Amino acid sequence: MGAVTAYDPAAEHERTRVALEAAIGRLVELVGGIDDMEAPSGVPPWSVGDVGAHLAAVYLAYGAAVPGEPGGEGIDWETLPGGQDGTFGERIAAVNALSVGLIAGAERKRLGAILAERGAAFLRGSAGLAPDTPVPAPWYGPGRAVPLAAATGLMLSETLLHGLDMARGARRPWSLGAEEASLVIGQAMVTMMPLALDPEKAKGVRIAFDLALKGGPRLAVVVEDGVATVTRDAPPRPYDCRIAAAPTAFLLVSFGRMPIWKAIALGRMRAGGRRPWLATRLSELITAP
Numbered sequence: 001m002g003a004v005t006a007y008d009p010a011a012e013h014e015r016t017r018v019a020l021e022a023a024i025g026r027l028v029e030l031v032g033g034i035d036d037m038e039a040p041s042g043v044p045p046w047s048v049g050d051v052g053a054h055l056a057a058v059y060l061a062y063g064a065a066v067p068g069e070p071g072g073e074g075i076d077w078e079t080l081p082g083g084q085d086g087t088f089g090e091r092i093a094a095v096n097a098l099s100v101g102l103i104a105g106a107e108r109k110r111l112g113a114i115l116a117e118r119g120a121a122f123l124r125g126s127a128g129l130a131p132d133t134p135v136p137a138p139w140y141g142p143g144r145a146v147p148l149a150a151a152t153g154l155m156l157s158e159t160l161l162h163g164l165d166m167a168r169g170a171r172r173p174w175s176l177g178a179e180e181a182s183l184v185i186g187q188a189m190v191t192m193m194p195l196a197l198d199p200e201k202a203k204g205v206r207i208a209f210d211l212a213l214k215g216g217p218r219l220a221v222v223v224e225d226g227v228a229t230v231t232r233d234a235p236p237r238p239y240d241c242r243i244a245a246a247p248t249a250f251l252l253v254s255f256g257r258m259p260i261w262k263a264i265a266l267g268r269m270r271a272g273g274r275r276p277w278l279a280t281r282l283s284e285l286i287t288a289p
Contacts, residue, residue, distance in 0.1 A: 007186075007217065007233055013131040013149045016156055016183045017123060023159040023180065024119035027055075030163060031112040034170045042168035042257070050100040051169070052111040055162045057099030059118035062151050065136045066125035088140065088195055089287070095139045122155060146191050153187025156180065161255055178215065181247035186217040189254075190230045193221060196286050197228040209282055210239040210273065213247045223285055242273040243282065255288045 037049030046054070103114065126133075131149035138144055146154075160176050167174030202223050209221040220234035245253075249268035252258035260280070263269040271279035 009131045009149065012183065012186060013152060016149070016152045016187050017126075019180050019183055020119075020152060020156045020159065021123055023156060023163065024115065026174075027119075027159055027163045027166075028112045028116045030167060030170075030172060030174065031115060033172060034166065036170070037108050037111070039169045042165035043162075046100065046165075048166050048169040049108045049111070051162050051165045052115070053101070053103040053108065054096060054099040055158060056111060056114050056118060057095075057102050058155070058158045059115060059122060060102075061137075061139065062135070062155055063118050063121035063125060065151070066122060066148070067129070089198075091139060091141065119155075119159075126152065140195060149187045150191035153184050153189075154192070157184040157188050157251070157255075160184065161251075161257060164257060176248055176251070178247045181251040182213060182215060182217065184251055185213060185219075185247060186232065190219065190232060193230045193286050194228040196288065197223065197226075198285055198287060199226045202226045202228070202285050205281075205285065207241065207278055207281060207285075208237065208239045209278075210242040211250075211282075212242065212244045213250060214245070215247065221282065221286075228286065239273055240275045241271060241278040241282075242276075243269065243271055243279050245269040254283065 031052060034048060037047060037052070039048045041048045041051045043051060103111065126135075126148055129148050131147060131152075133148040134145040135148050135151040136144075137146045137151070140146070160180055164174050164176060203226050205223050206225065207223050209223075211219040211221055213219075217232055218234075220229075220231045220237070220239075222229050222231075243250075245263070246268040249258065249263040249266070253260050253263050253269065260269065260283070271277070
Protein backbone atom coordinates (compact mmCIF):
# COMPACT_ATOMS: atom_id res chain seq x y z
CA MET A 1 0.00 0.00 0.00
CA GLY A 2 1.22 3.49 -0.76
CA ALA A 3 3.44 2.89 -3.78
CA VAL A 4 4.37 6.20 -5.37
CA THR A 5 3.22 6.68 -8.93
CA ALA A 6 4.63 9.12 -11.46
CA TYR A 7 3.03 12.53 -11.13
CA ASP A 8 2.26 14.59 -14.22
CA PRO A 9 0.41 17.77 -13.09
CA ALA A 10 -1.19 18.50 -16.47
CA ALA A 11 -2.31 14.90 -17.06
CA GLU A 12 -3.69 14.52 -13.54
CA HIS A 13 -5.58 17.79 -13.81
CA GLU A 14 -7.13 16.64 -17.08
CA ARG A 15 -8.19 13.37 -15.43
CA THR A 16 -9.77 15.42 -12.65
CA ARG A 17 -11.72 17.47 -15.19
CA VAL A 18 -13.01 14.28 -16.81
CA ALA A 19 -13.96 12.85 -13.40
CA LEU A 20 -15.70 16.10 -12.46
CA GLU A 21 -17.75 16.17 -15.65
CA ALA A 22 -18.84 12.57 -15.06
CA ALA A 23 -19.65 13.23 -11.39
CA ILE A 24 -21.76 16.28 -12.29
CA GLY A 25 -23.71 14.13 -14.74
CA ARG A 26 -24.36 11.53 -12.02
CA LEU A 27 -25.34 14.28 -9.58
CA VAL A 28 -27.85 15.82 -11.98
CA GLU A 29 -29.39 12.38 -12.55
CA LEU A 30 -29.58 11.82 -8.78
CA VAL A 31 -31.24 15.19 -8.14
CA GLY A 32 -33.75 14.58 -10.92
CA GLY A 33 -34.95 11.46 -9.12
CA ILE A 34 -35.49 13.08 -5.70
CA ASP A 35 -39.11 13.95 -4.94
CA ASP A 36 -38.76 15.25 -1.37
CA MET A 37 -36.22 18.08 -1.11
CA GLU A 38 -37.19 18.61 2.54
CA ALA A 39 -36.03 15.14 3.58
CA PRO A 40 -33.15 15.13 6.12
CA SER A 41 -29.77 14.78 4.42
CA GLY A 42 -26.59 13.04 5.50
CA VAL A 43 -25.34 16.31 7.04
CA PRO A 44 -27.93 17.47 9.61
CA PRO A 45 -29.49 19.92 10.14
CA TRP A 46 -29.47 20.48 6.36
CA SER A 47 -32.22 19.00 4.24
CA VAL A 48 -31.53 17.37 0.89
CA GLY A 49 -32.57 20.63 -0.78
CA ASP A 50 -30.23 22.63 1.48
CA VAL A 51 -27.30 20.46 0.37
CA GLY A 52 -28.25 20.95 -3.27
CA ALA A 53 -28.53 24.72 -2.79
CA HIS A 54 -25.12 24.81 -1.09
CA LEU A 55 -23.58 22.82 -3.91
CA ALA A 56 -25.14 25.14 -6.48
CA ALA A 57 -23.51 28.07 -4.63
CA VAL A 58 -20.12 26.32 -4.75
CA TYR A 59 -20.51 25.85 -8.50
CA LEU A 60 -21.55 29.48 -8.87
CA ALA A 61 -18.57 30.78 -6.91
CA TYR A 62 -15.92 28.76 -8.74
CA GLY A 63 -17.61 29.18 -12.10
CA ALA A 64 -17.59 32.96 -11.66
CA ALA A 65 -13.94 32.89 -10.56
CA VAL A 66 -12.50 31.36 -13.72
CA PRO A 67 -11.76 33.63 -16.71
CA GLY A 68 -14.42 34.21 -19.34
CA GLU A 69 -17.44 33.52 -17.16
CA PRO A 70 -19.96 36.02 -15.73
CA GLY A 71 -19.87 37.18 -12.11
CA GLY A 72 -21.47 35.41 -9.17
CA GLU A 73 -24.86 37.12 -9.22
CA GLY A 74 -23.66 40.16 -7.29
CA ILE A 75 -22.45 38.22 -4.23
CA ASP A 76 -19.56 39.95 -2.45
CA TRP A 77 -17.54 36.95 -1.28
CA GLU A 78 -14.87 39.29 0.09
CA THR A 79 -17.07 40.77 2.83
CA LEU A 80 -18.80 37.78 4.35
CA PRO A 81 -20.45 37.85 7.79
CA GLY A 82 -17.34 36.11 9.18
CA GLY A 83 -15.45 39.36 8.57
CA GLN A 84 -12.16 39.98 6.83
CA ASP A 85 -10.33 39.03 10.02
CA GLY A 86 -12.35 35.87 10.62
CA THR A 87 -10.63 32.52 10.91
CA PHE A 88 -10.76 29.97 8.11
CA GLY A 89 -13.48 28.06 9.94
CA GLU A 90 -15.54 31.19 10.61
CA ARG A 91 -15.42 32.27 6.98
CA ILE A 92 -16.42 28.81 5.73
CA ALA A 93 -19.29 28.72 8.24
CA ALA A 94 -20.46 32.11 6.92
CA VAL A 95 -20.29 30.88 3.32
CA ASN A 96 -22.24 27.75 4.21
CA ALA A 97 -24.92 29.72 6.01
CA LEU A 98 -25.25 32.09 3.05
CA SER A 99 -25.24 29.36 0.42
CA VAL A 100 -28.29 27.37 1.55
CA GLY A 101 -30.55 30.40 1.15
CA LEU A 102 -29.49 31.34 -2.37
CA ILE A 103 -31.90 28.84 -3.89
CA ALA A 104 -35.16 28.38 -1.99
CA GLY A 105 -38.82 27.51 -2.34
CA ALA A 106 -40.12 26.52 -5.76
CA GLU A 107 -36.76 27.30 -7.36
CA ARG A 108 -35.35 24.16 -5.75
CA LYS A 109 -37.39 22.14 -8.24
CA ARG A 110 -34.85 23.39 -10.83
CA LEU A 111 -31.80 22.29 -8.85
CA GLY A 112 -30.79 19.66 -11.39
CA ALA A 113 -30.81 22.16 -14.25
CA ILE A 114 -29.02 24.79 -12.18
CA LEU A 115 -26.27 22.37 -11.16
CA ALA A 116 -25.83 21.19 -14.75
CA GLU A 117 -25.60 24.77 -16.03
CA ARG A 118 -23.18 25.99 -13.37
CA GLY A 119 -21.01 22.89 -13.50
CA ALA A 120 -20.70 23.28 -17.26
CA ALA A 121 -19.79 26.97 -16.81
CA PHE A 122 -16.84 26.05 -14.60
CA LEU A 123 -15.58 23.40 -17.00
CA ARG A 124 -16.05 25.71 -19.97
CA GLY A 125 -14.34 28.70 -18.37
CA SER A 126 -11.36 26.67 -17.13
CA ALA A 127 -10.81 24.66 -20.32
CA GLY A 128 -7.25 24.91 -21.63
CA LEU A 129 -5.87 26.72 -18.58
CA ALA A 130 -2.72 25.50 -16.85
CA PRO A 131 -3.20 23.67 -13.53
CA ASP A 132 -1.30 26.38 -11.65
CA THR A 133 -3.50 29.23 -12.95
CA PRO A 134 -4.58 31.30 -9.90
CA VAL A 135 -8.31 31.20 -9.18
CA PRO A 136 -9.63 33.90 -6.80
CA ALA A 137 -11.15 32.35 -3.67
CA PRO A 138 -11.91 35.27 -1.30
CA TRP A 139 -14.22 33.09 0.80
CA TYR A 140 -11.03 31.53 2.19
CA GLY A 141 -9.67 34.94 3.15
CA PRO A 142 -9.20 38.44 1.69
CA GLY A 143 -7.18 38.30 -1.52
CA ARG A 144 -6.85 34.51 -1.33
CA ALA A 145 -6.42 32.50 -4.53
CA VAL A 146 -5.92 28.78 -5.12
CA PRO A 147 -4.38 26.99 -8.12
CA LEU A 148 -6.88 25.85 -10.74
CA ALA A 149 -5.89 22.25 -9.97
CA ALA A 150 -7.05 22.75 -6.38
CA ALA A 151 -10.27 24.47 -7.49
CA THR A 152 -11.07 21.59 -9.85
CA GLY A 153 -10.28 19.06 -7.14
CA LEU A 154 -12.48 20.96 -4.70
CA MET A 155 -15.35 21.00 -7.19
CA LEU A 156 -14.97 17.22 -7.54
CA SER A 157 -14.77 16.78 -3.75
CA GLU A 158 -17.91 18.84 -3.14
CA THR A 159 -19.77 16.96 -5.88
CA LEU A 160 -18.83 13.53 -4.57
CA LEU A 161 -19.35 14.20 -0.87
CA HIS A 162 -22.52 16.25 -1.15
CA GLY A 163 -23.85 13.82 -3.74
CA LEU A 164 -23.38 11.19 -1.03
CA ASP A 165 -25.16 13.41 1.51
CA MET A 166 -28.15 13.88 -0.80
CA ALA A 167 -28.25 10.21 -1.74
CA ARG A 168 -28.23 9.15 1.91
CA GLY A 169 -31.15 11.46 2.64
CA ALA A 170 -33.08 10.30 -0.42
CA ARG A 171 -32.15 6.64 0.19
CA ARG A 172 -30.66 6.32 -3.26
CA PRO A 173 -27.37 4.73 -4.34
CA TRP A 174 -24.23 6.81 -4.80
CA SER A 175 -20.69 5.65 -5.54
CA LEU A 176 -17.37 7.25 -4.64
CA GLY A 177 -14.50 5.43 -6.29
CA ALA A 178 -10.85 5.10 -5.30
CA GLU A 179 -9.60 6.91 -8.42
CA GLU A 180 -11.95 9.85 -7.82
CA ALA A 181 -10.87 10.05 -4.18
CA SER A 182 -7.19 9.93 -5.17
CA LEU A 183 -7.71 12.84 -7.55
CA VAL A 184 -9.38 14.91 -4.83
CA ILE A 185 -6.56 14.20 -2.38
CA GLY A 186 -3.81 14.90 -4.88
CA GLN A 187 -5.36 17.97 -6.48
CA ALA A 188 -7.21 19.68 -3.63
CA MET A 189 -5.97 18.52 -0.26
CA VAL A 190 -2.35 19.50 -0.89
CA THR A 191 -3.57 23.12 -1.00
CA MET A 192 -6.43 22.92 1.50
CA MET A 193 -4.82 21.04 4.39
CA PRO A 194 -2.49 23.94 5.30
CA LEU A 195 -5.42 26.38 5.11
CA ALA A 196 -7.55 24.18 7.37
CA LEU A 197 -4.89 23.89 10.09
CA ASP A 198 -6.14 25.02 13.50
CA PRO A 199 -3.38 27.49 14.49
CA GLU A 200 -4.24 27.40 18.19
CA LYS A 201 -4.11 23.62 18.44
CA ALA A 202 -0.93 23.60 16.35
CA LYS A 203 1.02 26.00 18.58
CA GLY A 204 4.24 24.37 19.73
CA VAL A 205 3.44 21.17 17.81
CA ARG A 206 6.10 19.49 15.66
CA ILE A 207 4.88 16.35 13.89
CA ALA A 208 5.76 14.88 10.49
CA PHE A 209 3.21 12.52 8.91
CA ASP A 210 3.89 10.23 5.97
CA LEU A 211 0.50 9.84 4.30
CA ALA A 212 0.56 6.93 1.86
CA LEU A 213 -2.59 6.37 -0.19
CA LYS A 214 -3.03 3.05 -1.97
CA GLY A 215 -2.15 3.68 -5.63
CA GLY A 216 -0.93 7.21 -4.81
CA PRO A 217 -0.58 10.04 -4.13
CA ARG A 218 1.91 10.10 -1.27
CA LEU A 219 2.01 13.21 0.89
CA ALA A 220 4.41 14.54 3.50
CA VAL A 221 2.31 16.51 6.00
CA VAL A 222 4.52 18.48 8.38
CA VAL A 223 3.14 20.60 11.22
CA GLU A 224 5.63 22.95 12.86
CA ASP A 225 4.52 25.49 15.46
CA GLY A 226 1.30 26.69 13.91
CA VAL A 227 2.15 26.12 10.24
CA ALA A 228 1.47 23.11 8.04
CA THR A 229 3.18 22.19 4.78
CA VAL A 230 2.05 19.42 2.45
CA THR A 231 4.41 18.05 -0.20
CA ARG A 232 3.77 15.42 -2.85
CA ASP A 233 6.39 12.71 -3.30
CA ALA A 234 8.75 14.40 -0.84
CA PRO A 235 12.40 13.30 -0.54
CA PRO A 236 13.10 10.72 2.20
CA ARG A 237 13.09 12.12 5.74
CA PRO A 238 12.31 10.88 9.25
CA TYR A 239 8.60 10.73 10.02
CA ASP A 240 6.86 10.49 13.37
CA CYS A 241 3.83 8.64 12.04
CA ARG A 242 2.96 6.82 8.83
CA ILE A 243 -0.69 6.58 7.82
CA ALA A 244 -1.52 4.06 5.11
CA ALA A 245 -5.06 4.24 3.79
CA ALA A 246 -7.39 3.44 0.94
CA PRO A 247 -8.15 6.77 -0.81
CA THR A 248 -11.93 6.58 -0.46
CA ALA A 249 -11.74 5.74 3.24
CA PHE A 250 -9.28 8.57 3.89
CA LEU A 251 -11.50 11.07 2.09
CA LEU A 252 -14.63 9.95 3.96
CA VAL A 253 -12.87 10.02 7.33
CA SER A 254 -11.30 13.42 6.60
CA PHE A 255 -14.69 14.97 5.92
CA GLY A 256 -16.60 13.24 8.69
CA ARG A 257 -18.57 10.84 6.50
CA MET A 258 -17.03 7.74 8.08
CA PRO A 259 -15.79 7.25 11.66
CA ILE A 260 -12.10 6.45 11.83
CA TRP A 261 -12.77 3.32 13.90
CA LYS A 262 -14.82 1.90 11.04
CA ALA A 263 -12.06 2.56 8.49
CA ILE A 264 -9.60 0.80 10.79
CA ALA A 265 -11.95 -2.12 11.49
CA LEU A 266 -12.48 -2.62 7.75
CA GLY A 267 -8.72 -2.66 7.17
CA ARG A 268 -8.83 0.51 5.07
CA MET A 269 -6.61 2.61 7.32
CA ARG A 270 -3.70 1.81 9.57
CA ALA A 271 -0.94 3.67 11.38
CA GLY A 272 2.74 2.84 11.72
CA GLY A 273 6.11 4.45 12.23
CA ARG A 274 7.91 5.27 15.46
CA ARG A 275 4.89 7.07 17.01
CA PRO A 276 1.79 5.49 15.43
CA TRP A 277 -0.51 6.77 18.18
CA LEU A 278 -0.15 10.27 16.71
CA ALA A 279 -2.34 9.33 13.73
CA THR A 280 -5.47 10.71 15.37
CA ARG A 281 -3.76 14.09 15.86
CA LEU A 282 -3.91 14.75 12.11
CA SER A 283 -7.70 15.11 12.12
CA GLU A 284 -7.50 17.19 15.32
CA LEU A 285 -4.99 19.63 13.86
CA ILE A 286 -6.42 19.82 10.34
CA THR A 287 -10.19 19.86 10.50
CA ALA A 288 -12.77 19.70 7.74
CA PRO A 289 -14.99 22.81 7.61
